[in-house]
Amino acid sequence: MTGVDQVRVRTEGLLGRRHPRWALAWCSPAGDHAVTSGVVERADLEIGSVSKGLTGLLYADALARAEVSPTTTVGDLLAVDGGPVAPLTLADLATHTSGLPRLWPAPFLRRTWQLWRVGSNPYREDLPEMLAACRRVRVRRPGRPAYSNLGFCLLGHALAAAADTTYDALLAQRLVGPLGLAGTYAPYRPDDLRPDAVTGSSRRGRPRAPWAAESLAPAGGVRMTAADLRRLVRALLDGTAPGVAALDPVSDFTGRTRIGAGWITMAPRGRPLVWHNGMTGGHSACVALDRASGAGVALVSATAHTVDPVAFRLLAQLSDAAGGPQTAE
Numbered sequence: 001m002t003g004v005d006q007v008r009v010r011t012e013g014l015l016g017r018r019h020p021r022w023a024l025a026w027c028s029p030a031g032d033h034a035v036t037s038g039v040v041e042r043a044d045l046e047i048g049s050v051s052k053g054l055t056g057l058l059y060a061d062a063l064a065r066a067e068v069s070p071t072t073t074v075g076d077l078l079a080v081d082g083g084p085v086a087p088l089t090l091a092d093l094a095t096h097t098s099g100l101p102r103l104w105p106a107p108f109l110r111r112t113w114q115l116w117r118v119g120s121n122p123y124r125e126d127l128p129e130m131l132a133a134c135r136r137v138r139v140r141r142p143g144r145p146a147y148s149n150l151g152f153c154l155l156g157h158a159l160a161a162a163a164d165t166t167y168d169a170l171l172a173q174r175l176v177g178p179l180g181l182a183g184t185y186a187p188y189r190p191d192d193l194r195p196d197a198v199t200g201s202s203r204r205g206r207p208r209a210p211w212a213a214e215s216l217a218p219a220g221g222v223r224m225t226a227a228d229l230r231r232l233v234r235a236l237l238d239g240t241a242p243g244v245a246a247l248d249p250v251s252d253f254t255g256r257t258r259i260g261a262g263w264i265t266m267a268p269r270g271r272p273l274v275w276h277n278g279m280t281g282g283h284s285a286c287v288a289l290d291r292a293s294g295a296g297v298a299l300v301s302a303t304a305h306t307v308d309p310v311a312f313r314l315l316a317q318l319s320d321a322a323g324g325p326q327t328a329e
Contacts, residue, residue: 048278156218200282208282
């Protein structure tokens with residue numbers, strides 16, 4: 001059995017019956033690999049809030065291009081009519097210190113019920129509809145860390161406006177193209193899904209509609225293939241990804257973690273790990289990096305049950321094999 005087959009079998013054992021369909025990519029000094037189980041190799045899956053990590057890269061890249069600054073405000077770039085989100089800076093959004101709630105005002109309680117009952121997508125607004133809803137947002141305790149999907153939705157669309165384009169086009173121009181991520185995209189509507197898009201499922205195996213919406217795209221709407229996850233992890237480890245400075249922590253976050261532009265850093269055993277996870281109605285995802293040892297893992301499942309423990313365990317094994325100390329159980 002080859003080393004790749006051993007990792008596949010180990011991953012199948014760790015994920016168990018809860019995750020019959022998944023994509024895995026891993027990189028280390030020993031080599032880079034990508035495998036799938038239960039789906040074709042070219043299948044694309046939802047990466048959920050790992051999308052925020054990509055938006056963080058776009059933010060750091062825009063800073064390097066001098067298109068925006070950390071003090072550029074939402075009102076400078078988006079049509080929010082001087083509302084409560086207008087004075088918030090891009091740095092506030094990128095570090096989850098804006099004081100924004102998790103979501104914009106919408107009937108999400110009813111939509112969550114519909115998600116549970118029939119698997120529908122709770123995020124349906126286009127960008128103008130989301131911005132209109134933002135005029136009713138209440139900003140609370142700015143400056144204090146509070147995770148916000150809305151904040152990253154605004155950040156991504158603001159960056160696109162600064163470049164005079166749309167978020168999906170910005171993603172394609174500045175990450176997909178340069179890194180060769182042919183299977184990475186942000187669908188704005190179900191009709192935008194590609195032929196090999198995987199339909200996710202709940203923990204009980206019930207189908208869940210894809211989370212395809214213009215409003216959500218920068219915070220949770222990107223889809224990727226296993227091969228693209230491998231390319232992304234390699235570029236992040238090598239420092240060749242556009243906007244890779246987004247991984248560097250700039251302020252304290254929650255607990256014992258620190259945050260860069262969306263990316264979270266923790267050091268459970270004294271060795272920094274950089275990561276972001278994600279969850280949608282039908283998918284779960286985690287990207288975790290040990291930059292010191294040159295190891296990284298990206299794991300996405302087409303089931304809405306966390307894959308974080310498996311991703312960190314695989315990373316610990318890779319780090320240990322690369323000569324670094326074990327960092328996770």
